[in-house]
Amino acid sequence: MTDLPVPPAVASVVFGDRLPLAARYASLLATDGVVRGLIGPREAPRLWDRHLLNCAVMTDLIPSGASVIDVGSGAGLPGIVLAVARPDLSVVLVEPLARRTAFLAEVVTALGLDAVVTVVRGRAEEVRAAVDPADVVTARAVAPLDRLAGWCLPLTAPGGRLLALKGASASDEIAEHQTAIGRLGGATPVVRQCGVGLVDPPTTVVEIVRERVVEPASPRPAGRGRRRSSSESGGGRGTTRRG
Ligand SMILES: C[S@@+](CC[C@H](N)C(=O)[O-])C[C@H]1O[C@@H](n2cnc3c(N)ncnc32)[C@H](O)[C@@H]1O
Numbered sequence: 001m002t003d004l005p006v007p008p009a010v011a012s013v014v015f016g017d018r019l020p021l022a023a024r025y026a027s028l029l030a031t032d033g034v035v036r037g038l039i040g041p042r043e044a045p046r047l048w049d050r051h052l053l054n055c056a057v058m059t060d061l062i063p064s065g066a067s068v069i070d071v072g073s074g075a076g077l078p079g080i081v082l083a084v085a086r087p088d089l090s091v092v093l094v095e096p097l098a099r100r101t102a103f104l105a106e107v108v109t110a111l112g113l114d115a116v117v118t119v120v121r122g123r124a125e126e127v128r129a130a131v132d133p134a135d136v137v138t139a140r141a142v143a144p145l146d147r148l149a150g151w152c153l154p155l156t157a158p159g160g161r162l163l164a165l166k167g168a169s170a171s172d173e174i175a176e177h178q179t180a181i182g183r184l185g186g187a188t189p190v191v192r193q194c195g196v197g198l199v200d201p202p203t204t205v206v207e208i209v210r211e212r213v214v215e216p217a218s219p220r221p222a223g224r225g226r227r228r229s230s231s232e233s234g235g236g237r238g239t240t241r242r243g
Contacts, residue, residue, distance in 0.1 A: 005030055005047045010198050014056045014085065021084050021111055022052055028107055029075060038075040038103055054165075054203050055081040055140065057195025061163055061205060064088050066135040069155050071124040072142035076104055078165065079138065083117045091117045092131055094124055094155075124151035133157040140165035146177035149184045149208060156210040162186070164206045174206060185212040 004027050007019065015022045026047050033039040043051065055078030062068065065088050070079030073093040083091045095101050101121040108117045120127055137152040137160070145164060152162045166173060174189045181189060187209040193202040 005045060007048050008053075011048055011053060014053055014195075014198060018084055018087070022056075022081070024111060025076070025080055025084055025107065026052055028110060032103065032106075033075050036099065036103060038100060049199065051077055052081055053195070053199050056085045057199055057203050058082075058138070058163060058165065058205050059086050060194050061161075061192060061207060062086065062089065062136050066090075067132070067157075068092070069094060069131060069134040069137045069152075071137060071139040071148075071152055071155070073104060074100055074141075076107055078140055080104070080107060080111070080113070080117070082138070083113050084111065087116065089116065092134065093117065093119045094122060094127055094131070095119070096121065096123045124155060128154055131155060133160070135160045137162045138165070139163075144177065145173045145189070145206060145208075146180040146184075149177070149181045149186050153184050153186055153208070153210045153214070158210055158213055160210055162206075162208040162210070164208070166204050166206050168204070170204045170206050181208060183214070185210055185214040187211040 007023055007026070011022065012019050029039050029047055030044045034041050034044055058078060059082060062082070067090050068079070068082055069092045070082070071094050073079045073095045076093065079091050079093040082089055093104050095104060098121060101119050104119045108114055108119060120130060122130065133155055135157055137156045139148050139152060142148060143151070148164055149162065156162055170191050174191070178189060190207045192205045192207050194205055196202045
């Protein structure tokens, strides 16, 4: 039998009066989440430190009343945690795997979050027609920054931001992918440290504002070769307009 994870003292600072709801989510992860293979058994004892608190502290970067799309939610990280910590947010969870969206839908209902959380099954690059662009798009452990920007900036409202939870590699990834991100309409990425003094280590978030809207390139005239997709071309062949 799995021991249910005990919230550390700092959890009440981070979640406030939503702590019981956060604890219910932690229990679902530690039981159903482990049994159904969405969370590794070794993660159960460290769910609070490495997962719930690590995700919750990024709420500092999310404006009041914002719409949020969480891309690649998996078992609900960070999307469910954001909805638990911040009842003012409306959250869409985008996840392609049926086993995971089934779990997410059950968790949303079990936590009474149906009014503020929607689960969408699909790949981020395929759900554009199905979701409204959001003020904030989040992603944790989903893809390198250039691919994330290609998937997530089109889901971000002009002037909104992509918040990518990253580890120690954040600065290296920015150096590697900054040019591609710019071509996709992203502003210069900024590294933010969240939860300093609350979580150790603090959560590293790469923030990318969608400063320009990049339209897909127009098709080339017939006979001049196959048009490259934006992902193949690094997004560099699009046309842009100010957002
Ligand atoms: C390593 S898991 C991370 C899950 C969760 N964000 C977390 O931090 O625990 C990566 C997740 O991204 C999802 N994913 C992969 N490609 C995706 C895409 N193109 N669009 C949306 N989600 C994707 C996978 O199905 C998987 O659930």
